[in-house]
Amino acid sequence: MEEKELNKSKNFFSWLEDPKKTQILILIFVIFCAGLFFADFFYDRHPHFSADKIFGFYAIYGFLMFTFIIFASKVLRFFVIRSENFYGEKAVDSEEHPKEQINMGEDNVS
Amino acid sequence: MFLNSIPIFLLFFLMMPFSLIMPWKIIRVFLLAIPIVGFYQILNMELGSSYTINFMGLNLELVRFDKLTRIFSLIFCLAAFLGNLYAWHVKDKVQQVASIVYSGAAIGAVFAGDLVTLFFFWEGTAVASVFLIWARRTEGSYYTGMRYLIIQIISGLILLMGTVLHYKETGSIAFIQFELQSFASWLIFISFGIKCAFPLLHNWLQDSYPAATVTGTVILSAFTTKLAVYALARSFPGTEILIYIGAAMTLFPIFFAEIENDLRRVLAYSLNNQLGFMVVGIGIGTEMALNGTASHAFAHILYKALLFMSVGAVLFRTGTSKASELGGLYRTMPLTAIFCLVGAASISAFPLFSGFVTKSLIMDQTANQHYEFIWFVLVFASAGVLSHSGIKVPFFAFFSHDSGLRPREAPKHMLLAMGLTSALCIIIGVAPVLLYDYLPYEVNYKPYTSYHVINQLQLLCFAILSFILIKWFKMLPKEIRSINLDSDIIYRKVLPISLAYLISGLKKIASSIKELRNSSGRISIAILQKLIGSDGSISRIWSTGNMVLWIAIVLSLILILNYLTI
Numbered sequence: 001m002e003e004k005e006l007n008k009s010k011n012f013f014s015w016l017e018d019p020k021k022t023q024i025l026i027l028i029f030v031i032f033c034a035g036l037f038f039a040d041f042f043y044d045r046h047p048h049f050s051a052d053k054i055f056g057f058y059a060i061y062g063f064l065m066f067t068f069i070i071f072a073s074k075v076l077r078f079f080v081i082r083s084e085n086f087y088g089e090k091a092v093d094s095e096e097h098p099k100e101q102i103n104m105g106e107d108n109v110s
Numbered sequence: 111m112f113l114n115s116i117p118i119f120l121l122f123f124l125m126m127p128f129s130l131i132m133p134w135k136i137i138r139v140f141l142l143a144i145p146i147v148g149f150y151q152i153l154n155m156e157l158g159s160s161y162t163i164n165f166m167g168l169n170l171e172l173v174r175f176d177k178l179t180r181i182f183s184l185i186f187c188l189a190a191f192l193g194n195l196y197a198w199h200v201k202d203k204v205q206q207v208a209s210i211v212y213s214g215a216a217i218g219a220v221f222a223g224d225l226v227t228l229f230f231f232w233e234g235t236a237v238a239s240v241f242l243i244w245a246r247r248t249e250g251s252y253y254t255g256m257r258y259l260i261i262q263i264i265s266g267l268i269l270l271m272g273t274v275l276h277y278k279e280t281g282s283i284a285f286i287q288f289e290l291q292s293f294a295s296w297l298i299f300i301s302f303g304i305k306c307a308f309p310l311l312h313n314w315l316q317d318s319y320p321a322a323t324v325t326g327t328v329i330l331s332a333f334t335t336k337l338a339v340y341a342l343a344r345s346f347p348g349t350e351i352l353i354y355i356g357a358a359m360t361l362f363p364i365f366f367a368e369i370e371n372d373l374r375r376v377l378a379y380s381l382n383n384q385l386g387f388m389v390v391g392i393g394i395g396t397e398m399a400l401n402g403t404a405s406h407a408f409a410h411i412l413y414k415a416l417l418f419m420s421v422g423a424v425l426f427r428t429g430t431s432k433a434s435e436l437g438g439l440y441r442t443m444p445l446t447a448i449f450c451l452v453g454a455a456s457i458s459a460f461p462l463f464s465g466f467v468t469k470s471l472i473m474d475q476t477a478n479q480h481y482e483f484i485w486f487v488l489v490f491a492s493a494g495v496l497s498h499s500g501i502k503v504p505f506f507a508f509f510s511h512d513s514g515l516r517p518r519e520a521p522k523h524m525l526l527a528m529g530l531t532s533a534l535c536i537i538i539g540v541a542p543v544l545l546y547d548y549l550p551y552e553v554n555y556k557p558y559t560s561y562h563v564i565n566q567l568q569l570l571c572f573a574i575l576s577f578i579l580i581k582w583f584k585m586l587p588k589e590i591r592s593i594n595l596d597s598d599i600i601y602r603k604v605l606p607i608s609l610a611y612l613i614s615g616l617k618k619i620a621s622s623i624k625e626l627r628n629s630s631g632r633i634s635i636a637i638l639q640k641l642i643g644s645d646g647s648i649s650r651i652w653s654t655g656n657m658v659l660w661i662a663i664v665l666s667l668i669l670i671l672n673y674l675t676i
Contacts, residue, residue, distance in 0.1 A: 040568075043564060091250050102427070
């Protein structure tokens with residue numbers, strides 16, 4: 001039974017279990033990104049303003065802004081985080097989802 | 111043909127009396143059949159057709175069919191079909207009837223050619239949809255539903271006030287383009303703004319959507335806010351203030367979404383951010399920008415429903431949608447994971463997915479109309495969309511660390527609904543012409559140019575690169591069981607507490623003047639008699655318009671007071 005369950009859970013994502021394979025994937029992605037960055041040499045660019053004339057503008061902007069979002073939201077969290085029970089029973093945050101509305105077991109949908 | 115002689119939305123309402131006697135197994139067949147019939151009927155309707163009735167001296171235009179109506183009513187039918195398919199297992203008649211009446215009211219509102227009809231359906235969506243929240247049947251969902259209902263009803267009452275004033279000023283109730291000048295037009299604008307979740311009026315959205323049932327949230331996500339987008343596109347295209355409101359809407363939800371633990375609330379913030387793009391398009395107001403808004407609304411309804419469906423399936427199988435409790439579900443829910451990734455790629459606007467071909471219409475117009483600052487904000491917001499909807503939702507639910515949960519794959523009908531929605535997202539992305547043909551104006555734009563594809567890939571891939579690095583250094587915001595304060599603190603905590611203080615203060619004053627009351631009682635009754643007695647100044651003849659206006663004002667006040675005390 002246990003083995004069967006394990007087999008069942010093998011699917012097209014299973015290679016993710018292997019850290020080596022994920023590292024190779026990340027490496028390929030980094031090479032792809034480098035290629036994208038230097039792709040700016042090879043096509044007809046259509047800048048709208050002065051800033052996006054800069055070489056590799058979209059790559060740089062995307063990278064910096066994403067980093068900014070993560071760190072800025074950590075700062076925001078410092079101020080706004082509260083316990084799940086902050087609004088008490090007048091909110092759904094601290095309550096369990098009703099058992100009868102979920103179905104973890106067999107489907108009996110006809 | 112018989113079908114063409116009855117307005118589409120009536121199809122949805124005809125369901126109601128039947129549903130009382132029919133078993134749920136038959137109702138759910140109707141729930142799928144009615145949107146299909148509606149879709150077919152809309153496709154075959156003649157542009158420019160109209161259906162007017164005379165009601166108490168007012169000419170009510172129940173059906174006004176043009177290209178803007180067509181695109182929104184088509185997507186509403188599609189969303190109703192997909193949402194109901196996803197909810198195939200639901201045996202709860204309350205939810206079944208609520209979802210069909212809700213979608214019918216939304217379609218009715220899109221067809222409305224005058225403000226009175228619009229008001230009727232506007233409130234209809236509010237009343238019907240709240241049952242999708244209450245159907246969770248917990249104390250928390252009861253209070254949340256109350257808050258939601260009151261805000262939605264207030265939006266409707268403000269619309270009614272605006273309509274009455276507008277009628278008094280112009281003698282017209284036509285639902286057409288308005289200049290944002292008179293007080294009446296501002297009221298209508300704010301009413302739309304509440305439903306569209308403008309900044310500071312937005313909290314009902316993040317408060318209520320995560321409180322609905324598994325399937326209720328999917329249905330809720332499609333209609334209310336996009337109805338408001340439609341109303342704004344109809345009445346206020348080219349209103350410049352909308353550009354700045356929209357830009358603000360794209361910005362602030364990003365940060366809240368990044369630190370929110372409940373993935374359904376993350377998606378609600380992300381919905382808010384996507385509405386911002388549409389509102390910017392309306393504010394720019396050129397034909398192409400409005401095309402952008404309409405097409406983005408169309409694509410957005412699909413991929414947002416898809417994301418809500420996938421997180422809903424996780425909730426259905428694990429009992430939670432909280433990032434802190436989830437992770438590693440790809441092992442046993444691989445198909446749901448793939449559908450979630452399709453939704454994530456679509457909302458992040460990867461080439462070949464639907465967001466890419468619709469959002470770019472708005473971005474392109476922002477640049478062409480020389481809104482440089484706004485353009486930078488929107489590009490920034492695009493990176494933000496990737497961060498919460500593109501990465502966070504699929505990553506924390508299906509990948510990330512192993513939570514140890516091994517739930518079953520979603521039920522077949524959910525997989526089918528998600529599969530169909532995914533297919534639509536990809537079809538729109540691969541063959542945008544299919545969607546462009548149904549937009550309000552002729553489309554003169556090619557999304558697949560080398561610079562556009564490369565620039566978009568650069569933006570997204572380098573943002574992902576940043577994510578990988580931050581993850582590598584273990585500096586991502588942790589998933590913690592928590593909530594975050596937002597502006598709703600004002601009406602959920604600050605105002606009720608101050609009101610309680612005020613009331614206790616007033617009680618003290620009241621008791622101290624109690625002694626005086628006996629002697630002064632007679633005098634005050636006499637004053638009241640003068641004002642509202644049979645000859646009193648206030649009770650003299652009032653016009654009906656005034657009465658309706660005052661009733662709306664008084665009702666709003668009562669609602670607000672109620673709000674503060676629940």
